[in-house]
Amino acid sequence: MTSPNIVPPLTSAASSADHHGAGPVKHAHTAISGAGLLIALGIIYGDIGTSPLYVMSAILKGARVPDLIDETLVLGAISCVLWTLTLQTTIKYVLITLNADNNGEGGIFSLYALVRRRGAWLSAVAIIGGSALLADGVITPPISVSSAIEGLRAVYPDIPTVPIVIGIIAGLFLVQSFGTQIVGKAFGPIMFVWFTMLAALGILWIVQNPQILKAANPYYAYQLLVEYPSGFWLLGSVFLCTTGAEALYSDLGHCGKGNIRISWIFVKSALILNYFGQGAWLLSHLNEPLDGRSPFYALMPSWFLLIGIAIATVAAIIASQALITGSFTLVAEAIRLNMWPKVKLNYPTDVKGQLFVPSMNRLLLLGCIGVVLYFRESTNMEAAYGLAITLTMLMTTILLTVWLRSKRVAGPLVVGFAVLYAIIEGSFLLANLIKFPHGGWVSLAIGGALVGVMYVWLRAYYIKRRLTEFVKMEPYIEPLKQLSNDESISKYSTHLVFLTGAERQSEIESKIIYSIFQKRPKRADIYWFVHVETTDQPYTMEYKVAELAPDDVFRITFRLGFRVQQRINLYFRKVVEDLVRNKEVDITSRYESLNKQHVTGDFRFVVLEKFLSVENDFPTSEKLVMQAYFYIRQFIASEDQYFGLDTSSVKVEKVPLVIAPPREVALTRIK
Incomplete structure (x- = not known):
């Protein structure tokens, strides 16, 4: 991860509840x-x-x-x-x-x-x-x-x-x-x-x-x-x-x-x-x-x-x-x-x-x-x-x-x-x-x-949010721990970080679960799920951490104001540093040779980028909107650049956005 020159004033939501949603301290020139x-x-x-x-x-x-x-x-x-x-x-x-x-x-x-x-x-x-x-x-x-x-x-x-x-x-x-x-x-x-x-x-x-x-x-x-x-x-x-x-x-x-x-x-x-x-x-x-x-x-x-x-x-x-x-x-x-x-x-x-x-x-x-x-x-x-x-x-x-x-x-x-x-x-x-x-x-x-x-x-x-499928996180905690300890699978990364749109701590996108377990099993020592929430206040900078499985699965929720720069790479590093300082997590590499040298493990971000699936059958208005959406997407930077992620440690995966698959397929078996 990149080393910043300036650490932003992130506030732990857990320890500063009295500042929930508060704006920034006014600059001197506003007086x-x-x-x-x-x-x-x-x-x-x-x-x-x-x-x-x-x-x-x-x-x-x-x-x-x-x-x-x-x-x-x-x-x-x-x-x-x-x-x-x-x-x-x-x-x-x-x-x-x-x-x-x-x-x-x-x-x-x-x-x-x-x-x-x-x-x-x-x-x-x-x-x-x-x-x-x-x-x-x-x-x-x-x-x-x-x-x-x-x-x-x-x-x-x-x-x-x-x-x-x-x-x-x-x-x-x-x-x-x-x-x-x-x-x-x-x-x-x-x-x-x-x-x-x-x-x-x-x-x-x-x-x-x-x-x-x-x-x-x-x-x-x-x-x-x-x-x-x-x-x-x-x-x-x-x-x-x-x-x-x-x-x-x-x-x-x-x-x-x-x-x-x-x-x-x-x-x-x-x-x-x-x-x-x-x-x-x-x-x-x-x-x-x-x-x-x-x-x-x-x-x-x-x-x-x-x-x-x-x-x-x-x-x-x-x-x-x-x-x-x-x-x-x-x-x-x-x-x-x-x-x-x-x-x-x-x-x-x-x-x-x-x-x-x-x-x-x-x-x-x-x-x-x-x-x-x-x-x-x-x-x-x-x-x-x-x-x-x-x-x-x-x-x-x-x-x-x-x-x-x-x-x-x-x-x-x-x-x-x-x-x-x-x-x-x-x-x-x-x-x-x-x-x-x-x-x-x-x-x-x-x-x-x-x-x-x-x-x-x-x-x-709103169409994507409506159609994104969320599943309960709890049934996958134990499989994640088992995958983390399965040495028959080559290690994908020491720390694997997914950006999630799930607003509830107890949920996760089914596409993320699919990416971890099925697309290519991604074995990591620690799994991190990061959610960014944009608040109605302009300069809110808060975060909270949930330990879903001790030393194996964590979820970090950032609450950022609508005028705050989305430098998730920098903010995530700051949060991890705080967790290490508080002895809540050990980020030292678990490779035996590197562990003896106290080398920090590598971090890899995975960003799921949706594309319009050909297996779609949906209303004309939504079809036009989504076609226009994906057409415009061709001319803009990917989400990892917007979120300020270090491109050397980011994996962008394409996942299909299925609005509504065709209900009937007229196939006939012949001898």
């Missing part, structure tokens, strides 16, 4: 502090913080009057942005949703883990929301980076931006495997500079045209949506100002709700000042042609333009980085909730939250490059952006409503919350639907493909 506030700025506000780059451009384009700056449009748009950030981001997410933390962790899958026992239908809600959030991760890097780089056209009108954007995005994905520990330390100060710049530029123009302050009156938002031609449909563009709210909730565990709430005061103030500044600039140019100018870059003095573009580009890269790492975390959670294939996960550093998923990194890179090549301009990407994330927010609202009921919040308040946000987000969704033929179908197609994968994986998990 409210200057460092924590700076970390929050760097980690969670990248997406929502770069929205001023493109929101007003999208609204003006959506109004179909890009060459005529209209006062009703400007005041109404700024008012809509202000009240969207207030109702959607501040009230729903910062004040309400952050309370729905799962041992300090946030995000749609963490919220689902809190409420999933209240109805199987909630898995569909989580799948749709998670898939839409991942689809958003494909659109965000291209639109953020493109919006920043296109500012160069104010200085170099003919510059080709597409190659630059693709180069930045490709470089961003290539460095993911090294982790972002060093770069991450600089994110906070850089984003502080970015938000300070947003506020300063906004104030500069508000002072010149304070008339824009009238937009704080919600009447102007009402006037735009109800009285302005096609005003309601502009909500699809207005919605872009709050797309990062879901990412804010997902990163709760990195910063803590206190740091998020306090830092949001600064962030929201900077965003509002900049939006009002853009509105003030637009009011200063009423009835003038826009000539393709960006309201954001128009705020900058000419001498500051290149500096501003550079800062905007770095902020866009940080926003992209946050979405990429968020996607990795989302996939890791989905895996442990049986909603995603068990792909390989890497942990490039020891920092909490540092995760790299090679397969997802490649998929996101290809998706982002495809989006850039297809849309080419950020204004075109706006049509694809927002539609998917609206679905995520609606799904979060559903899960949050169930969570509020579980917390026994007063019924009228729960109903009021559900109705209010169903109306708000339903309106955003309806307005976003006009984007479908103009590019919105791209994000929905990506999200739909991800929904398909998640559905197939979860459905296949």
